[in-house]
Amino acid sequence: xxxxxxxxxxxxxxxxxxxxxxxxxxxxxxxxxxxxxxxxxxxxxxxxxxxxxxxxxxxxxxxxxxxxxxxxxxxxxxxxxxxxxxxxxxxxxxxxxxxxxxxxxxxxxxxxxxxxxxxxxxxxxxxxxxxxxxxxxxxxxxxxxxxxxxxxxxxxxxxxxxxxxxxxxxxxxxxxxxxxxxxxxxxxxxxxxxxxxxxxxxxxxxxxxxxxxxxxxxxxxxxxxxxxxxxxxxxxxxxxxxxxxxxxxxxxxxxxxxxxxxxxxxxxxxxxxxxxxxxxxxxxxxxxxxxxxxxxxxxxxxxxxxxxxxxxxxxxxxxxxxxxxxxxxxxxxxxxxxxxxxxxxxxxxxxxxxxxx
Numbered sequence: 001x002x003x004x005x006x007x008x009x010x011x012x013x014x015x016x017x018x019x020x021x022x023x024x025x026x027x028x029x030x031x032x033x034x035x036x037x038x039x040x041x042x043x044x045x046x047x048x049x050x051x052x053x054x055x056x057x058x059x060x061x062x063x064x065x066x067x068x069x070x071x072x073x074x075x076x077x078x079x080x081x082x083x084x085x086x087x088x089x090x091x092x093x094x095x096x097x098x099x100x101x102x103x104x105x106x107x108x109x110x111x112x113x114x115x116x117x118x119x120x121x122x123x124x125x126x127x128x129x130x131x132x133x134x135x136x137x138x139x140x141x142x143x144x145x146x147x148x149x150x151x152x153x154x155x156x157x158x159x160x161x162x163x164x165x166x167x168x169x170x171x172x173x174x175x176x177x178x179x180x181x182x183x184x185x186x187x188x189x190x191x192x193x194x195x196x197x198x199x200x201x202x203x204x205x206x207x208x209x210x211x212x213x214x215x216x217x218x219x220x221x222x223x224x225x226x227x228x229x230x231x232x233x234x235x236x237x238x239x240x241x242x243x244x245x246x247x248x249x250x251x252x253x254x255x256x257x258x259x260x261x262x263x264x265x266x267x268x269x270x271x272x273x274x275x276x277x278x279x280x281x282x283x284x285x286x287x288x289x290x291x292x293x294x295x296x297x298x299x300x301x302x303x304x305x306x307x308x309x310x311x312x313x314x315x316x317x318x319x320x321x322x323x324x325x326x327x328x329x330x331x332x333x334x335x336x337x338x339x340x341x342x343x344x345x346x347x348x349x350x351x352x353x354x355x356x357x
Contacts, residue, residue: 003027008035012096014141016048016162017041017084021091036069039087040078046085049073052161053087058131064124066090066144066159092144094154100145107217111246113154114214117143118252119276120156121210125203125267128158129167134198137163137183138206140213165198186221190233191261201261204270208238208256215245248275 008021017040025033041049056068069088078084094100097117101107109117121143128135135142135158142160163183165171171182182192182202189205191197209220220239221229238257241250252275258264271278 011037012141014160014162016045022088035091037089037091039089040076040084041087042078042082042084046073048162049085049087052164055133055161055164056087056089059127062124062127063155064120064157065127066092066157089159092146092157092159094145094147096141097143097145097156098140100154101140101214101217104217107213109214111215111249114211114249115275115277116153117156117214118207118211119271119278121158121207122267122271122276124156124158125200125207126271128164129200129203129267132167133161133164134167134169134200135161135164135203135206136198137187138203138210139184139187140210143210167198167200169198170196171198185226185229186219186224188233189261190236190259193230193233199261200266201264204256204264204267207270208253211249211253211256212239212241215249216242246275248273251275 003024003026006023006025008023011019011021013019019037019039022036022038023033024036039049050073053068053073056065057071059065060067067090069090074086074088076084076086101109104110121138125135125138137160138158142158144157144159146155146157148155163171165182181188182196182198183206187206187209189202191199192202213219221232224232236259238259241253241257243250245253252270252273255270255273256264264270270276
């Protein structure tokens with residue numbers, strides 16, 4: 001069933017193509033329609049776009065990864081009549097994180113948003129890394145912001161897998177050009193300019209740069225040219241962390257900026273850092289507390305009910321198996337037992353004195 005497509009607006013351009021907002025309408029379904037961000041690439045970048053599609057299909061269904069529509073690339077023509085290959089993606093109405101930050105004074109996000117967005121990026125990286133991939137280009141332009149069902153909240157998803165590599169892979173351009181970077185230079189770690197190998201810790205350095213930018217509103221290494229940047233990274237330098245940042249945020253960023261990749265830990269481990277909220281854990285703890293209080297309330301109600309006298313229409317015998325109860329002797333029974341003991345003692349030859357209480 002073929003849908004009609006209508007160009008809405010131009011969204012942006014990247015290294016491997018440009019993105020348009022397109023409305024798709026199904027004429028056979030009462031005119032139902034949906035919006036899609038369509039990534040267009042020319043023949044020269046077909047392999048890159050096809051590889052991105054395959055990665056997105058592997059990651060389909062994960063909540064922090066942008067969703068692709070369909071399982072194959074579509075073909076069409078550009079405005080100039082050139083053949084293009086199209087990848088249909090879900091549309092983020094709030095735009096990229098970079099555009100979203102521009103809405104705030106000095107591009108600085110409120111701290112709760114910084115923490116929420118950082119957690120969401122790490123959750124997405126957990127999915128990517130578990131599939132054996134390294135994104136290699138975590139930055140505000142490649143993170144999409146979606147409205148959330150919660151008030152004053154948003155959802156963040158990772159997009160643009162054009163630079164994504166298998167863990168341990170070296171990009172093809174590494175030995176062919178004088179451009180010693182795996183991804184966008186200002187978000188890359190020292191090891192990326194030394195050997196070009198894509199490792200999972202590379203993405204974690206980029207997360208540190210991202211957090212720093214969300215707090216300060218300034219891109220990492222602002223004002224530093226590429227040659228000087230490469231020199232600084234080869235000397236294991238990192239972007240400067242302002243003293244004004246909260247201590248837990250500084251500690252988190254410093255962990256991401258560890259010179260040895262293995263000291264950065266993993267995306268899973270960083271999710272447990274005190275800097276980040278853990279809504280799922282907190283929800284479970286709240287659920288457990290509520291359950292305990294509810295059980296305590298029920299217990300008190302049962303105890304109160306058991307102290308009430310039965311009504312005339314209450315059943316004489318419970319249908320449930322009665323609990324085992326410990327019975328204590330009545331006063332009459334106690335007196336008889338004591339009397340028998342006294343009488344036995346009187347018959348004894350060595351009886352001297354008995355005191356009965």
